[in-house]
Amino acid sequence: MNHEFNHQIASGQARLAVKAVGDGDPVVFLHAAVCDSRIWRAQLDAVGASNKAIAYDRRGFGETRSQKEDFSAAADLLAVIDAVGNGAPAILVGCSQGGRVALDTALLRPSHVRALVLIAPAVSGAPEPIHPPDIEGLMARLKDAEQAGDLDRVNAIKAHLWLDGPLQPEGRVSGEARRLFLDMNAIALRSSPVGSNLDVAPAFHRLGEMSAPSLVIWGDLDFPHIQERCRHIATTMPNGSGHMLTGMAHLPSLERPTEITGLLAEFIDGCSDRRA
Numbered sequence: 001m002n003h004e005f006n007h008q009i010a011s012g013q014a015r016l017a018v019k020a021v022g023d024g025d026p027v028v029f030l031h032a033a034v035c036d037s038r039i040w041r042a043q044l045d046a047v048g049a050s051n052k053a054i055a056y057d058r059r060g061f062g063e064t065r066s067q068k069e070d071f072s073a074a075a076d077l078l079a080v081i082d083a084v085g086n087g088a089p090a091i092l093v094g095c096s097q098g099g100r101v102a103l104d105t106a107l108l109r110p111s112h113v114r115a116l117v118l119i120a121p122a123v124s125g126a127p128e129p130i131h132p133p134d135i136e137g138l139m140a141r142l143k144d145a146e147q148a149g150d151l152d153r154v155n156a157i158k159a160h161l162w163l164d165g166p167l168q169p170e171g172r173v174s175g176e177a178r179r180l181f182l183d184m185n186a187i188a189l190r191s192s193p194v195g196s197n198l199d200v201a202p203a204f205h206r207l208g209e210m211s212a213p214s215l216v217i218w219g220d221l222d223f224p225h226i227q228e229r230c231r232h233i234a235t236t237m238p239n240g241s242g243h244m245l246t247g248m249a250h251l252p253s254l255e256r257p258t259e260i261t262g263l264l265a266e267f268i269d270g271c272s273d274r275r276a
Contacts, residue, residue: 107209
């Protein structure tokens with residue numbers, strides 16, 4: 001059985017809560033903005049069997065503690081890699097906003113990034129979405145709940161949007177996955193302001209510069225604009241490939257962890273073969 005080690009890594013005034021499993025080449029997991037590092041529980045154990053699997057809570061999430069200050073999310077990630085990454089370039093696995101941090105870091109410090117797995121990634125500088133009417137109505141309900149300060153309602157609507165999928169019935173994903181989502185996002189919704197992320201340089205028009213092997217994954221129940229963006233990323237990155245998941249929305253590592261773990265293992269093994 002792999003041993004899990006917990007670390008507190010300093011970056012600016014933040015103390016980043018980091019979990020590391022296993023030993024070997026570093027694979028760093030970056031969570032979405034409606035979750036924390038617990039979204040990767042299954043993947044940490046599996047990937048940590050033959051690599052050093054690392055996940056951490058970004059500022060405003062989970063167990064990380066920070067003061068309000070402007071910061072660089074990429075610098076936070078690099079602090080984690082430098083502290084627990086065994087001094088080797090890392091494979092970055094990022095979901096949604098975590099994908100944006102991975103892409104920003106790959107542009108900023110390409111020597112630190114061995115490969116990328118991007119699950120429904122956000123991208124700085126991407127075009128603003130235009131939602132179909134059914135989704136627009138749900139987004140309007142979310143805005144009303146936010147303005148009313150009804151955080152429980154906000155959490156429920158976000159679970160519908162991001163876990164179920166915006167065009168699916170509310171409650172499509174139930175059980176432990178939903179309970180964990182609501183717990184993780186409740187912490188994020190109630191966290192104190194952390195300051196502004198200074199990584200604002202657009203990456204969307206620089207995707208062609210990223211030569212690291214890259215796998216882009218998305219679900220066919222996710223927002224239409226996110227699916228379109230994922231296809232664009234996969235075909236624009238020189239060493240990119242795409243994989244669409246059937247019957248999944250925005251958070252596949254939470255919804256069907258075994259399937260995501262299998263895709264990750266295959267990609268990571270391929271990276272090792274390529275380097276050998």
